[in-house]
Amino acid sequence: MRTFGSPEFLFIVYALRWTLTLTVIAFIGGGIMGIVLALLRIARSRVLRAVTTFYMQVIQGLPLLVLLFLCYYAPSLVGLEIAALTAAAVALTINSSAFLGAIWESALRAIPKAQWESADALALTPYKTLRFVIAPQAIRLALPSTVGFLVQIIKQTSLASIIGFIEITRAGQLVSNATFEPLKAFLSVAALYFAVCFPLTQLSLWLERRTARGGART
Amino acid sequence: MEYTFQFGPLLNYLQQFVSGLWLTLGLSFVGIFGGIALGIVCATVSTSSFVLPRLAVRIYVETMRNTPLLVQIFVIFFGLPNIGIRLSPLTSVFIALVLNNGGYVAEIVRGGIQATHRSQVEAAESLGLTYFQTLRFVILPPALEKVFTPVVSQCVLLMLSTSLVSAIGVEDLTGAAMIASSETFRTMEVYLIIAVVYVLLNFIFRAVLNMAGLMIFTRSRRRLLGRV
Numbered sequence: 548m549r550t551f552g553s554p555e556f557l558f559i560v561y562a563l564r565w566t567l568t569l570t571v572i573a574f575i576g577g578g579i580m581g582i583v584l585a586l587l588r589i590a591r592s593r594v595l596r597a598v599t600t601f602y603m604q605v606i607q608g609l610p611l612l613v614l615l616f617l618c619y620y621a622p623s624l625v626g627l628e629i630a631a632l633t634a635a636a637v638a639l640t641i642n643s644s645a646f647l648g649a650i651w652e653s654a655l656r657a658i659p660k661a662q663w664e665s666a667d668a669l670a671l672t673p674y675k676t677l678r679f680v681i682a683p684q685a686i687r688l689a690l691p692s693t694v695g696f697l698v699q700i701i702k703q704t705s706l707a708s709i710i711g712f713i714e715i716t717r718a719g720q721l722v723s724n725a726t727f728e729p730l731k732a733f734l735s736v737a738a739l740y741f742a743v744c745f746p747l748t749q750l751s752l753w754l755e756r757r758t759a760r761g762g763a764r765t
Numbered sequence: 766m767e768y769t770f771q772f773g774p775l776l777n778y779l780q781q782f783v784s785g786l787w788l789t790l791g792l793s794f795v796g797i798f799g800g801i802a803l804g805i806v807c808a809t810v811s812t813s814s815f816v817l818p819r820l821a822v823r824i825y826v827e828t829m830r831n832t833p834l835l836v837q838i839f840v841i842f843f844g845l846p847n848i849g850i851r852l853s854p855l856t857s858v859f860i861a862l863v864l865n866n867g868g869y870v871a872e873i874v875r876g877g878i879q880a881t882h883r884s885q886v887e888a889a890e891s892l893g894l895t896y897f898q899t900l901r902f903v904i905l906p907p908a909l910e911k912v913f914t915p916v917v918s919q920c921v922l923l924m925l926s927t928s929l930v931s932a933i934g935v936e937d938l939t940g941a942a943m944i945a946s947s948e949t950f951r952t953m954e955v956y957l958i959i960a961v962v963y964v965l966l967n968f969i970f971r972a973v974l975n976m977a978g979l980m981i982f983t984r985s986r987r988r989l990l991g992r993v
Contacts, residue, residue, distance in 0.1 A: 604964075609960055609964060610926065612931070613928060613939060613963060616952075616956045617953070621953065623952075625768070705833035706929070709932055716839070719836070720839075723843060729846075730843075730844035731847075732844075733844045736839075737828075737837070740831065740832045740836060741827075744830075748830060748831055
């Protein structure tokens, strides 16, 4: 029987790249969809707003695990088999889009109406208003929560282990099964998550304090 | 390649779904209230002047917030037997949920306490209130009222993450769904049904918790009803 040594630990460390790959896909995919959702939520059309609200409420009210199962099994309805990575990436993207959309929407709404009106008075097109007036301010406001949510995404990638995708949680399970030392295996996994997430949590706190100070100055 | 939805075979599993739902509610209830209680205690300690307990709470809170709940469940259920602590799956997940939620609530409440002005504490001191009286009557009520909305959001998220307990074989709503889907092969039907149930639970929890907030915090009630 194998004991828990450095090869086993390194096996878990190597799996970190899959955790990070999944995080990057979900953050970029969810980010793009989130921007669209946030813009739709402040759109003039009432129908667009209502549809977007419905989508966001449903996704936010759905456990990620259930969403993950739905994404994993849905393609089999049309006879397709998809990889666990694809299913996990799609589920995490959909989930992140709703939460990032909500964060960015509230940042957009926090910009005073006078800013929109002044840009309008300067004859800026809606796109230019957004690009040069609203977005630069909204990004500053939304940055702390966005980094905070990135930490959530990293932790949520652990759910991909349930459908068998080998990221660090699954790697921990494999090592635990091979060595019968689950405590060491899972504590290593936890330590790796901590090593990745803790600096980001601190960054988010620092950004939040900086934004709060900047807000007080103006 | 055509898929016909058949919800019929699932009727036999109604019993399991209902008991799974009760377990989900029970887990959420314990996780939410246990977590809030633990969180308030930890937030109080982390804003007190005791250095060692403060450090201990800090480590606890950061550990909970920076590791996934799934891994926490695995450490408690699979890991602890290594050092002679053997817990049933149900006990493990109860402990994990309370500890996890406690960490998040502690961080939120700490923000609320720190937003309370120092002069209030000094005023309480000059009135001769003891430390616990100051906490009970001066510091905590406004702090908790201030952070009530984020705490509700956190608790609703906790309710959703109770679904993770199915990973170690606890038969909550998701666990019941896993069993039903593997025995009937009506996978999509099963998960669509419980998806709807969770979305409804999400709205119900939000409404009930917000209502409880209005009953507990007289000031927000007055603001809402226009100074009755």
